[in-house]
Amino acid sequence: MTAQEANSLNSPVRSQDPANFSSKDVLDHLSPHIWQGENLAYTKSAPTIAKAQTEYAKMMPKSIQEVVKGKIYHAYGFQVASTMIAVGDDGLIVIDPGSDNDSAKATREAFLKAVPSAANLPVTAIIYTHRHPDHPFGSAGWGVSEEDVASGKVKIIASEHFVENLVNDVGVVGNILTQRTAYVGGYPKQSAEGLVHVAIGPTFAAGPISLYLPTDTVKTNEPLKLKISGIDVEVFHAYGDAGTDEVDIYFPEFRHVHGSETIQGETFPNLYSLRGTSYRDVAKWLDGVEILLGYAQKADTYSGSHMRAWKGNDFIIDRIRNYRDAIQYVHDQTIYWTNLGYTRDELAEKVVLPEPYASDPWLQEYYGTVAHSVRNIYGGYIGWWEGDPTQLARPGPKATSTQYVRVMGGRDAVLKEGRKAIDNKNYGWAAEVLTHQINVDPSDMEARKLKAEALRQWGYLQTNIYWRMYGISGANELDGTIDRSMPWNFADPAIVKALPTTALLKTMSVRLNADRAANAKMNVQFVISDTNEAAGFKVRNKIAAYIDGKMAKPDVTITGPKGAILKTVATGKLAEGVTVTGDKGAASQFLGLFDIITPNDVNLVLPPGAPLKP
The missing domain is CATH 3.30.1050.10 (SCP2 sterol-binding domain)
Structure with missing residues (x-):
C-alpha cells in the first residue's frame, strides 16, 4: 500500500511505529508503582489493529503510584480518567472520582489495598477538574453521599463555569453528543475488530453514576486557596480540553502539581474533539499551559487526568514546554498558511509536526491529531466558508450526489469504482464515491455494505482511537450490525436531577x-x-x-x-x-410542540432518518 493510499481521508500514518514508552528516560521519570492489577485495554496483537495501538494499550494496567510518600497517590487504568488522592490528617482529597460509581469503587478498593493506613479516613473533599463524562460522576463510589455534601462534611470543588457548561452538554446538544461519544466507546465491544483502548485510558464504562453540585467554586482569574484536612490546596484555572471550566491543582507543601487536561496525557492533544464540541480556543489553551508551567517551575512531581505521574523538576518542565511548543507550532502554521489562501482540507495535509515533536513519544496521535485540529483552528478563526462561492451555489447533499452519480455513469458504475478502490486499498476514495449512491438511495444495501467495508478496513489501519472507532462504528451503522444498547447518556437522570x-x-x-x-x-x-x-x-x-x-x-x-x-x-x-x-x-x-429525541435513533453516516435495516 502506498503512502498516498494509506493517507486517504488524511489518515495520521506517521504514528504507525509505536512510541517508545519503555525507554530508560521515560521509566526513570515515572513515580513508583506500589500496586498493579489487570489491564482493561485490549492488548492482543491482530491484523485489524495498528501495531502502535497494541503497544500503547500495554502501558494501561490498573495501577496505583505513590507520588509523594505517604501523602499523594495516583490511580490510573481503572477507567478513562485517572484519579489523584491526597491523604490528609483526617480525610482524603479525591481529584476526579471518575465516570461512574462502579469504576470509582474499584479504584477506591485498589487504593486501600495499596495504602491500608487510609482505610479509616473518609473523603473530605472532591475536586472536579472539569465536566466531561469521565471525570465527575463517581463520587458515590468513593463513599460520598448527598447528605455528606449537604451537611458540609464533604466539599465539592469545581470551576465557576462547571454547571453552565454541563447544562449546555446535557440540555442543548446532549442528544448528538451522546450518539457521537457512543460511536467511540459505547457501542463497539472491546475486541480485535472493535475498541482497543480509549487512548487516554483503557476502557469506557457506563455504570450507574452520581453527581453532586459544587459547594466551592473557582473564579476564572482568582485561584482558590483552601486548607483541607490539614493540606494546603490551590485550585486554579488553566484552559485545556474542557475550555473554560478546566481547573488544575497545586499542593505547595508537597511541591506537587496536577495538570488535569491542560496537558491531556501521553498523546498529541485533542485540540478539537470529533465527538463534537464548541470551539476549543487554541490560543487560550496555550495560555493555560503557560499558567500550568508557572506552577510546574516549583514542582518536583506531576500528575494529570489521563496519564502516569512523573517525577523530576527538569523532566516535568521539559515535557510541559515541549507540549506547549507543539501546540503553538500547529496553531501558528495553520494561521500562516490560512493567510496564504489554503483551505481547511488543504491545511490538514500541509501542516504536520516536524522534529523535535514528531518523534516525541508524548506527542503521537493516539487521541488528538494534527489533521483534525487544524480544521478546528481554521473554523475558529474565520468560520466554515472557505471563500469559494461554489460552497454557496452548490445544490444540497442529495441533489449534488444525484448529479455525481449521473455523471459517473449511474449506480453500477459507482459501485464498480467503489469495488476497484477497495481492491486497491484506497479506502478513503471508495467511501467518498459510494457516499453519493447512498445519498441518492439510502436503502441500497449493496452500496452500504461496500462503503462499510471501506470504512472498516480504513479504521483498522488507524493509530488514532477516534479515527479507528468512527470508521468501525460508521461501518456498523451502514451494514446494520451496530449495537446501540449501551450508550453513555449525557442527559442521565442522575445528572439532570442535580442541575x-x-x-x-x-x-x-x-x-x-x-x-x-x-x-x-x-x-x-x-x-x-x-x-x-x-x-x-x-x-x-x-x-x-x-x-x-x-x-x-x-x-x-x-x-x-x-x-x-x-x-x-x-x-x-x-x-x-x-x-x-x-x-x-x-x-x-x-x-406537544416539543420533540422527544432519542439519541440512539440518530444516524451519523447515513442520511438523517434513513432506516438502519431497510
Whole structure:
C-alpha cells in the first residue's frame, strides 16, 4: 500500500511505529508503582489493529503510584480518567472520582489495598477538574453521599463555569453528543475488530453514576486557596480540553502539581474533539499551559487526568514546554498558511509536526491529531466558508450526489469504482464515491455494505482511537450490525436531577418543532414548588422565547416539584404531582410542540432518518 493510499481521508500514518514508552528516560521519570492489577485495554496483537495501538494499550494496567510518600497517590487504568488522592490528617482529597460509581469503587478498593493506613479516613473533599463524562460522576463510589455534601462534611470543588457548561452538554446538544461519544466507546465491544483502548485510558464504562453540585467554586482569574484536612490546596484555572471550566491543582507543601487536561496525557492533544464540541480556543489553551508551567517551575512531581505521574523538576518542565511548543507550532502554521489562501482540507495535509515533536513519544496521535485540529483552528478563526462561492451555489447533499452519480455513469458504475478502490486499498476514495449512491438511495444495501467495508478496513489501519472507532462504528451503522444498547447518556437522570431546574428548562427551546408551532401563540409559566424557581416561555413566530422568573399574564401555569416538572418536559406529558391552573388545553398543546429525541435513533453516516435495516 502506498503512502498516498494509506493517507486517504488524511489518515495520521506517521504514528504507525509505536512510541517508545519503555525507554530508560521515560521509566526513570515515572513515580513508583506500589500496586498493579489487570489491564482493561485490549492488548492482543491482530491484523485489524495498528501495531502502535497494541503497544500503547500495554502501558494501561490498573495501577496505583505513590507520588509523594505517604501523602499523594495516583490511580490510573481503572477507567478513562485517572484519579489523584491526597491523604490528609483526617480525610482524603479525591481529584476526579471518575465516570461512574462502579469504576470509582474499584479504584477506591485498589487504593486501600495499596495504602491500608487510609482505610479509616473518609473523603473530605472532591475536586472536579472539569465536566466531561469521565471525570465527575463517581463520587458515590468513593463513599460520598448527598447528605455528606449537604451537611458540609464533604466539599465539592469545581470551576465557576462547571454547571453552565454541563447544562449546555446535557440540555442543548446532549442528544448528538451522546450518539457521537457512543460511536467511540459505547457501542463497539472491546475486541480485535472493535475498541482497543480509549487512548487516554483503557476502557469506557457506563455504570450507574452520581453527581453532586459544587459547594466551592473557582473564579476564572482568582485561584482558590483552601486548607483541607490539614493540606494546603490551590485550585486554579488553566484552559485545556474542557475550555473554560478546566481547573488544575497545586499542593505547595508537597511541591506537587496536577495538570488535569491542560496537558491531556501521553498523546498529541485533542485540540478539537470529533465527538463534537464548541470551539476549543487554541490560543487560550496555550495560555493555560503557560499558567500550568508557572506552577510546574516549583514542582518536583506531576500528575494529570489521563496519564502516569512523573517525577523530576527538569523532566516535568521539559515535557510541559515541549507540549506547549507543539501546540503553538500547529496553531501558528495553520494561521500562516490560512493567510496564504489554503483551505481547511488543504491545511490538514500541509501542516504536520516536524522534529523535535514528531518523534516525541508524548506527542503521537493516539487521541488528538494534527489533521483534525487544524480544521478546528481554521473554523475558529474565520468560520466554515472557505471563500469559494461554489460552497454557496452548490445544490444540497442529495441533489449534488444525484448529479455525481449521473455523471459517473449511474449506480453500477459507482459501485464498480467503489469495488476497484477497495481492491486497491484506497479506502478513503471508495467511501467518498459510494457516499453519493447512498445519498441518492439510502436503502441500497449493496452500496452500504461496500462503503462499510471501506470504512472498516480504513479504521483498522488507524493509530488514532477516534479515527479507528468512527470508521468501525460508521461501518456498523451502514451494514446494520451496530449495537446501540449501551450508550453513555449525557442527559442521565442522575445528572439532570442535580442541575438547576430553570437552566434545564431554558434548553427546551432547541427541541421546538417549528412546523407544529406554526400557529401557536401562548404564554406558559412553570413554577417549581420545592426549589422556589420560576420560569416560562412565550411561544410566538415558531420560537419559544425563554422568560426567567414570574410572568405577568400567563395563559397557563404548570406547578410541581422539580422531579415532576423535569419528567413532564422530558416526556411531553403531565407527570403525577403536577397541577395546572388556567387554560389546561394550552398546557397539553404547549408540551406537544416539543420533540422527544432519542439519541440512539440518530444516524451519523447515513442520511438523517434513513432506516438502519431497510
